[in-house]
Amino acid sequence: MIGNASGPWDFWSQHPEYDEYWANCTHSERANQIKAPMFVISGWYDGDSPGVSETWRLLTEHDVPNRKIWLGPWEHGPNRARDLEGTAFGEDAVVYDYDVNVLRWFDHYLKVVQNGINEEPRARYYVVGENKWRTSEDWTPEEAAVTPFYLGSDGRANSAFGDGKLSITQPQQDSKPDVYVYNPSDPVVDSGERIPENRRTIELRQDVVCYTSETLVESITIAGELSAILYASSSAVDTDWVVALSDVDEADNSILLSSYIFRAKYRHGYDKPELLTPGQVERFDIFMPNIAHQFPVGHRIRFSITSSSKFVAFPNSNTGLNPYDDPEPILATQTIHHSEQYPSHVLLPVLGA
Numbered sequence: 629m630i631g632n633a634s635g636p637w638d639f640w641s642q643h644p645e646y647d648e649y650w651a652n653c654t655h656s657e658r659a660n661q662i663k664a665p666m667f668v669i670s671g672w673y674d675g676d677s678p679g680v681s682e683t684w685r686l687l688t689e690h691d692v693p694n695r696k697i698w699l700g701p702w703e704h705g706p707n708r709a710r711d712l713e714g715t716a717f718g719e720d721a722v723v724y725d726y727d728v729n730v731l732r733w734f735d736h737y738l739k740v741v742q743n744g745i746n747e748e749p750r751a752r753y754y755v756v757g758e759n760k761w762r763t764s765e766d767w768t769p770e771e772a773a774v775t776p777f778y779l780g781s782d783g784r785a786n787s788a789f790g791d792g793k794l795s796i797t798q799p800q801q802d803s804k805p806d807v808y809v810y811n812p813s814d815p816v817v818d819s820g821e822r823i824p825e826n827r828r829t830i831e832l833r834q835d836v837v838c839y840t841s842e843t844l845v846e847s848i849t850i851a852g853e854l855s856a857i858l859y860a861s862s863s864a865v866d867t868d869w870v871v872a873l874s875d876v877d878e879a880d881n882s883i884l885l886s887s888y889i890f891r892a893k894y895r896h897g898y899d900k901p902e903l904l905t906p907g908q909v910e911r912f913d914i915f916m917p918n919i920a921h922q923f924p925v926g927h928r929i930r931f932s933i934t935s936s937s938k939f940v941a942f943p944n945s946n947t948g949l950n951p952y953d954d955p956e957p958i959l960a961t962q963t964i965h966h967s968e969q970y971p972s973h974v975l976l977p978v979l980g981a
Contacts, residue, residue, distance in 0.1 A: 640952075641952035644950050644951070644952055645898075645901055646898040646899045646901075650898075655683070655686070656682065656686060659686035659687070659689070659690050660690050662686070662687065662690065662692050663692070663693075665693070665694035665695065665696075665737045666683075666687060666692065666694070666695050666696070667695075667696045667697075667698070667730070667733050668680060668683060668684055668687075668695070668696070668697040668698070669697075669698045669699075669706055669730075670697075670698075670699055670702070670706070671699060671700045671701060671702025671703060671704075671706055672699070672700075672701055672702070672754075672756065672822075672885075672917075672918070672919050672920070672921075673701070673702060673703045673712055673821075673822050673823055673824070674702065674703055674704045674706075674822065675703075675704055675821060675822050676704060677822060677917045677918065678888070678915065678917055680918075681853055681915070681917060681918055684697055684767060685853075688766075694737065694746065695750065696733065696750055696751075697750065697751050697752070697753075697767050698729075698751075698752045698753075699751075699752070699753040699754065699767070699918065699920065700721065700723070700753070700754045701717040701721045701754050701756050702721075706726075707722055707723055707726045708722070709721070709722070710722055712823060712824060713823050713824045713825055713826075714824070714826075715756070715824040715883065716759075717754070717756060717759055718759030718760075720754075720759065720760065720761060721754065721759070729745070732745045733745050748763075749763035749764055749765055750764070750765055750766055750767070751763060751764045751765070751766055751767035751769065753767070753769075753851060753920045754920060755849060755851060755920045755921065755922055756919075756920065756921045756922070757847075757849075757875075757921050757922030757923065757924060758849060758922040762851070762920070767852065767853075767918075768851070768852025768853050768918075768977050769851050769852055769977070769979065771979060771980065772850075772851055772852045772977035772978060772979050773977070773978050773979075773980070774852075774975050774976070774977050774978075775796060775975070775976055775977075775978045776796070776857075776971075776973040776974070776975055777794050777795065777796060777841070777929065777931065777973055777974050777975075777976055778794070778795055778796065778797065778798055778799050778966065778971055778972070778973045779792065779793075779794065779799070779839045779931065779964070779966040779972040779973060779974075780792070780793040780794075780795060780797075780799045780803055780839070780966050781793060781803070781804065781806055781837075781839070781966070782804055783804030783805060783806060783807075784806070785806040785837040785838060785839060785964070786806065786808055786834045786835075786836070786837055786838075787831060787832055787833060787834055787836060787837075787838060788828070788831040788832065788838045788840070788880070788882065788930075789832075790806075790837065790838060792806070792837060792838045792839035792840060793839060793840065793841075794839040794840055794841040794929055794930065794931055794974075795841065795842075798968065798971055799966050799967050799968060799971055800967070800968060801967055801968040801969065802967070803966050803967040803968075805963050805964055805965045805966065805967075806837045806963070806964045806966075807961060807962065807963050807964075808834060808835045808836075808837055808934075808935075808961075808962050808964075809834075809835060809959055809960070809961055809962070810835055810867065810934070810935035810936065810946070810959065810960045810961075810962055811835070811957075811959055812936065812943035812944060812945055812946060812957035812958075812959075813943075813957060814835075815936035815937070815938040815943040816830055816833065816835070816836065816870070816934050816936045816937055816938060817830075817938045817939070818830055818937055818938070818939065818940075819939065820937065820938070820939025820940045821939075822887075822917065823884070824883050824884055824885070825883070825884050826881050826882060826883060826884075827872065827874055827882040827883070827884055827932070828880060828881055828882050831882055831930075831932060833934070835934055835935065836932055836933070836934040837932065837933050837934070837964055838930055838931075838932045839930065839931045839932070840876060840928050840929070840930045841928045841929040841930070842928070843926060843927070843928055844923055844924070844925055844926065844927055844928065844929075845925060846925060847922055847923060847924050847925055848922070848923045848929070848978060849920075849921070849922040849923075849978070849979040850919065850920065850921055850923075850976045850977055850978055850979065851919070851920035851921075851977055851979055852918060852920075852977030853916075853918050853977070854873065854886055854915075854916035854917070854918060854919065854974070854975065854976060854977070855913065855914060855915055855916055855974075855975045856871050856913075856914040856916060856931070856972075856973070856974045856975065857911065857912070857913055857914070857971075857972060857973055857974075857975070858871070858911070858912040858914060858933070858964070858972050859909055859910070859911055859912075859964075859965040859966070859970035859971070859972045860909065860910065860912060860962065860963060860964050860965060860972070861904075861906075861907055861908055861909045861910065861962075861963045861965070862892065862904055862906065862907075862946075862960050862961070862962050862963070863906050863907065863959075863960050863961040863962075864904065864906065864946035864947070864948075864958065864960035865903040865904050865905075865906060865946075865947070865948040866891070866892055866893045866903055866904060866944065866946060866947070866948040867891075867892050867904070867935055867944050867946050867960045867962065868889055868890065868891055868892065868935050868936060868941065868943075868944040869889070869890045869892065869912060869914065869933060869935060870887065870888070870889045870890075870933065870934045870935060870936060870937045870940075871887060871888060871890070871914055871916060871931065871932070871933055871974070872884060872886070872887035872931070872932045872933075873885045873886045873887070873916065873919075873929070873930070873931055873974065873976075874929075874930045874932070875921065875923055875927055875928075875929070875930075876927060876928040876929070876930050877926075877927050878926050878927070882930055885919050885921055886916045886917045886918070886919050887916070887917070887937075888914060888915055888916050888917060889937055889940050889941050890912060890914045890915075891944065892904055892910070892912065893948065895910060895911070895912050895913070903948045909963075909965055909970060916974075929976075931974045933964055935960065935962055943957065945957040945958065946958045946959070946960040
């Protein structure tokens with residue numbers, strides 16, 4: 629690909645599945661040994677935010693004392709801008725006492741300075757759209773109600789112009805599934821970055837199914853960790869699911885909030901790969917990066933599904949074969965179910981007023 633041999637690439641190709649090599653690289657295998665205080669700082673547009681979510685999940689699971697988290701409208705380099713890709717975050721997005729607070733934390737835990745930072749709320753986060761900082765005693769905020777938003781359609785949710793609906797009402801038994809064809813030779817081309825990019829053009833594709841809420845008559849604010857539960861089948865023995873949450877304005881601009889890619893054969897865990905039975909409906913529990921965002925009156929909430937993201941992962945060949953062997957790709961017919969039996973939904977942590 630680059631014209632030169634790559635030592636790491638060659639080495640990784642010898643470990644295509646989760647094994648002792650990868651187990652030795654992940655802190656999830658040793659999270660129970662974490663005892664030191666940790667101050668986690670990240671942002672909604674940090675490309676490493678999935679790792680931040682995993683770290684915080686492990687710290688919470690093992691109840692590591694003196695953990696603290698600060699999440700802003702920031703990229704990997706925090707606290708440096710008030711806007712990104714045309715999205716304005718307001719004057720308070722840059723925190724002038726940022727360094728002071730970091731030093732207070734080190735002073736308290738390294739020098740035993742009693743400056744009160746240990747008595748402040750555990751989580752501090754910035755709500756984009758509202759453009760304000762909030763605090764909570766935990767992350768996801770304790771006051772957030774994790775709410776399922778269900779997928780629905782009459783079987784034609786293909787593209788933003790389809791009939792896909794997103795609602796808190798559970799689907800009916802006879803809800804028709806949506807079908808699209810994924811061609812690995814024609815992958816979805818997005819930025820591959822965690823930025824508030826406009827997905828309007830992407831959502832014109834027939835291999836992107838879109839589920840959109842009614843126009844909001846009241847604002848909705850979400851804050852916390854997100855996830856999706858997808859009931860789907862494929863004609864292939866392995867494939868990918870790419871899910872995305874976006875904020876759609878009055879001009880039909882669809883601004884990305886959170887997205888993630890999930891390989892079907894790892895639905896039971898990276899350590900338990902299992903190929904699909906073609907045509908068999910399976911449940912997929914899909915992680916999505918965290919966010920704090922206010923959907924204003926007049927906007928709509930959109931959840932979309934496709935099977936590729938060219939600049940995030942090499943397109944899945946749909947063959948189930950070792951990707952390092954560069955197998956010949958095949959087409960996959962994907963079916964998204966959303967009925968009473970298969971209630972596909974996205975879980976959003978909704979804040980009250």
